[in-house]
Amino acid sequence: MPRQEKQTPARRSIRPLATVLPYLSRYRGLAIGAAVSLTIAAATTLTLPLAVRRMIDHGFSNSDSGFINTYFSMLMVLAVVLALASAARYYFVISLGERIVADLRRDVFARVMQLSASFFDVNQSGEIVSRLTADATQIKSAVGATASVALRNLILCLGAMGMMVYTSPKLSSLVLAAIPLIVFPLVGFGRSVRRRSREAQDMLAAASAYAGEAIAATRTVQAFNGEESARSRYGNAVEAAYRAARAATRARSVLTAFAITMVFGSVVAVLWFGARDVLAGSLSAGTLGQFLLYSVFAAGSLGALSEVWGELSQAAGAAERLNELLNEVPEIEAPEHPVVMPVPATGAVEFENVHFAYPARPDYKSLRGLSFAVRPGETVAIVGPSGAGKSTVFSMLLRYYDPAKGTIRVDGTDVRAVDPEELRERLAIVPQDVTIFATSVHDNIAFGVPDASREAVRAAAVAAQADEFIGRLDRGYDTLVGERGVTLSGGQRQRIAIARAILKNAPILLLDEATSALDAESETLVQKALDVLMQERTTLVIAHRLATVLKADRILVMEHGRIVEEGTHESLIRQGGLYAKLARLQFDHGAEALFVASPAPISP
Numbered sequence: 001m002p003r004q005e006k007q008t009p010a011r012r013s014i015r016p017l018a019t020v021l022p023y024l025s026r027y028r029g030l031a032i033g034a035a036v037s038l039t040i041a042a043a044t045t046l047t048l049p050l051a052v053r054r055m056i057d058h059g060f061s062n063s064d065s066g067f068i069n070t071y072f073s074m075l076m077v078l079a080v081v082l083a084l085a086s087a088a089r090y091y092f093v094i095s096l097g098e099r100i101v102a103d104l105r106r107d108v109f110a111r112v113m114q115l116s117a118s119f120f121d122v123n124q125s126g127e128i129v130s131r132l133t134a135d136a137t138q139i140k141s142a143v144g145a146t147a148s149v150a151l152r153n154l155i156l157c158l159g160a161m162g163m164m165v166y167t168s169p170k171l172s173s174l175v176l177a178a179i180p181l182i183v184f185p186l187v188g189f190g191r192s193v194r195r196r197s198r199e200a201q202d203m204l205a206a207a208s209a210y211a212g213e214a215i216a217a218t219r220t221v222q223a224f225n226g227e228e229s230a231r232s233r234y235g236n237a238v239e240a241a242y243r244a245a246r247a248a249t250r251a252r253s254v255l256t257a258f259a260i261t262m263v264f265g266s267v268v269a270v271l272w273f274g275a276r277d278v279l280a281g282s283l284s285a286g287t288l289g290q291f292l293l294y295s296v297f298a299a300g301s302l303g304a305l306s307e308v309w310g311e312l313s314q315a316a317g318a319a320e321r322l323n324e325l326l327n328e329v330p331e332i333e334a335p336e337h338p339v340v341m342p343v344p345a346t347g348a349v350e351f352e353n354v355h356f357a358y359p360a361r362p363d364y365k366s367l368r369g370l371s372f373a374v375r376p377g378e379t380v381a382i383v384g385p386s387g388a389g390k391s392t393v394f395s396m397l398l399r400y401y402d403p404a405k406g407t408i409r410v411d412g413t414d415v416r417a418v419d420p421e422e423l424r425e426r427l428a429i430v431p432q433d434v435t436i437f438a439t440s441v442h443d444n445i446a447f448g449v450p451d452a453s454r455e456a457v458r459a460a461a462v463a464a465q466a467d468e469f470i471g472r473l474d475r476g477y478d479t480l481v482g483e484r485g486v487t488l489s490g491g492q493r494q495r496i497a498i499a500r501a502i503l504k505n506a507p508i509l510l511l512d513e514a515t516s517a518l519d520a521e522s523e524t525l526v527q528k529a530l531d532v533l534m535q536e537r538t539t540l541v542i543a544h545r546l547a548t549v550l551k552a553d554r555i556l557v558m559e560h561g562r563i564v565e566e567g568t569h570e571s572l573i574r575q576g577g578l579y580a581k582l583a584r585l586q587f588d589h590g591a592e593a594l595f596v597a598s599p600a601p602i603s604p
C-alpha cells in the first residue's frame with residue numbers, strides 16, 4: 001500500500017498525538033478552563049497534608065474546641081472547592097475531547113473524500129471507516145479523560161515533590177534519587193505498548209473491513225450458503241484483534257506492576273529512615289505524617305502517570321493511523337493556476353495517443369496509444385471485448401487517473417490543466433452499476449445539484465420515465481430507498497440515475513449501458529429516458545444493445561486498449577472484422593436478423 005511505503009520506520013513516541021495540538025489551540029476557552037480547574041483541584045488536594053500535620057502536632061494537644069471548629073470549617077470549604085474544581089475539570093476536559101475528535105473526524109473524512117481512485121484501488125473502505133470510528137474514539141479518551149488524569153497527576157506529582165522537599169530535604173533527596181530508576185524503564189515499556197496497540201488497531205480495522213464487505217453483501221453470502229465461512233472468517237479476524245489487544249494490555253499491566261512496586265518500594269524505604277529520625281527525636285511525628293502523605297500523593301500520581309503513559313502510547317498508535325489518512329496527498333489535484341475552460345462549453349472530447357496502466361497493476365497497460373475525437377453533439381458508441389479498456393476511457397475522462405503518456409482534452413483543454421471540479425461539471429455519468437444512496441428519492445436525484453427545486457427534480461424524473469413509479473411509492477419523492485436502493489428494482493434504479501444525469505444537464509454524457517437484462521417494459525422505459533438525455537449533447541456510450549449502436553453517429557471498436565475499427569454499424573458489419581464477430585455474439589436477435597440480411601461474410 002502506498003501509504004505504508006511512505007511511513008517512516010516506527011517513530012517511537014507519543015509524538016503522533018501532536019496532531020491534536022492545532023485543534024487544542026482552536027478551543028482556547030475550553031483548554032484554559034480545563035487547565036485552571038485542574039490546577040485548582042490539584043492545589044486544593046496539596047493543602048490537605050498541611051492540615052493533617054497541624055492537626056497531629058497542635059490540634060489534638062490543644063484543648064481549645066474553637067480551634068477545632070475553625071479548622072474543620074476550613075476543611076469543609078476546601079472540600080467544596082475541590083469538588084467544584086473537579087466537576088469543572090471533568091466538564092472542560094471531556095467537552096474538549098469530544099470537540100476535538102468531532103473536528104478530527106470531519107477533517108479525516110473530508111480528506112478521504114478528496115483522495116483519488118488509485119487510493120481506493122488498494123485500501124478497503126471498511127478499514128478507513130474503522131479509523132474514523134475506533135481510532136478516533138481512542139484519541140477522544142486520550143485527549144479527554146487520559147490527558148486530564150495525566151495533567152492532574154503531573155501537577156500533583158510535582159507539587160507533592162516540592163512539598164516533600166519543603167517538609168524534609170533529607171528524606172526527599174533519598175526519594176529523588178530513586179526517580180530516574182523508575183522513569184527510564186517506564187518509557188521503554190511505553191514504546192512496546194504503543195507498538196502493540198497499533199497492531200491491535202490494525203487487526204481491528206481488518207476485521208471491520210471484512211464485516212463491512214460481508215454485511216453489504218448478505219444476499220450474495222446467503223445465496224451461496226456462505227454464512228458459515230463468513231462467520232468463521234470474521235471470527236478469526238476478531239480473534240486476531242483480541243490477541244493483539246491482549247498483548248498490548250499485558251504489556252500495560254506489566255508496566256503498571258513495575259511502576260507501582262518501584263514507586264511504593266522507594267517510599268517505604270524512605271519512610272523507614274524517617275521513622276528512625278522520629279524515634280531519635282530529630283523529626284516531629286506530624287512532619288513525618290505530612291511527608292508520608294506527600295510521598296503517597298507523589299507515588300500515587302507517578303503510578304497513575306505510568307498507567308496514563310500506557311494509554312497515551314495506545315492513543316498515539318491510533319493518532320498515527322489517522323495521521324496517515326490526513327497526510328495522504330490526493331494524486332489528482334487542481335493545478336496551482338488552473339486554466340479556465342472555454343465558456344460556453346461545447347462538449348468536444350479528444351484522446352491523443354493515451355497510454356495508461358492502473359497504479360494497482362503497473363505492469364499491465366490498460367490503454368496503449370488510444371486516440372479518437374468526438375465532435376460536439378455527436379453520439380459515439382464504444383464497443384469491444386471484456387477488458388478492452390472501455391470503462392477505463394470514462395475513468396480517464398473524469399480524471400480519476402492521469403495518463404502515463406498522451407493527452408486528454410475536453411473542449412480543447414488538457415484535463416490536467418484545469419480544476420477537476422470544473423471538468424466534472426461538464427460531465428454527467430450514468431454508470432452500469434448505479435449508486436443509490438440511503439436517502440430519499442428526491443435527494444438521490446438532486447445529488448449533483450443539491451439546491452434543485454422540487455419542480456426541477458420532478459421534471460428530470462418525468463424525462464427519465466421515473467415520475468410514474470415514484471408517484472406509486474409510499475411517500476412519493478420523500479420515500480427513503482434503503483441502503484444502495486434495495487427497495488427499488490434494477491430498472492427503477494437506472495431511471496433514477498438517468499434523472500440525476502438529466503438534472504445535472506452537463507454538455508457531455510458518459511453512459512455505461514447496463515448488461516443485466518431488464519424486462520421488455522423497463523428496457524423500453526430506460527431507452528426512452530436515455531433518448532431524452534442524449535439529445536443535444538455529446539454522448540459517449542459503452543454499448544451493449546443493438547438499438548444503441550444503430551442510433552450512434554459512429555462506433556469505436558476497442559481491443560487491448562486501443563481503437564481497432566471505426567465506422568457505422570453497417571460499414572463495420574461489411575468489414576467483417578472484430579465488430580462483426582462481436583455483434584454476432586453480443587447483440588440480441590434483432591441483430592442476428594440484420595446480420596443475416598447483411599451481405600458481408602460473418603465468421604461463426
Ligand SMILES: Nc1ncnc2c1ncn2[C@@H]1O[C@H](COP(=O)(O)OP(=O)(O)OP(=O)(O)O)[C@@H](O)[C@H]1O
Pocket residue numbers: 121358359360361366384385386387388389390391392393
Ligand atoms: N482499478 C483497476 N485496477 C487495476 N486494473 C484494473 C482496474 N480497473 C480495470 N483494470 C484492468 O484494466 C483493463 C481494462 O478494464 P476496463 O474495465 O476498462 O475494461 P472494459 O472494456 O470496460 O471491460 P468490461 O466490458 O468487462 O467492463 C482490464 O484488464 C482490467 O482488469
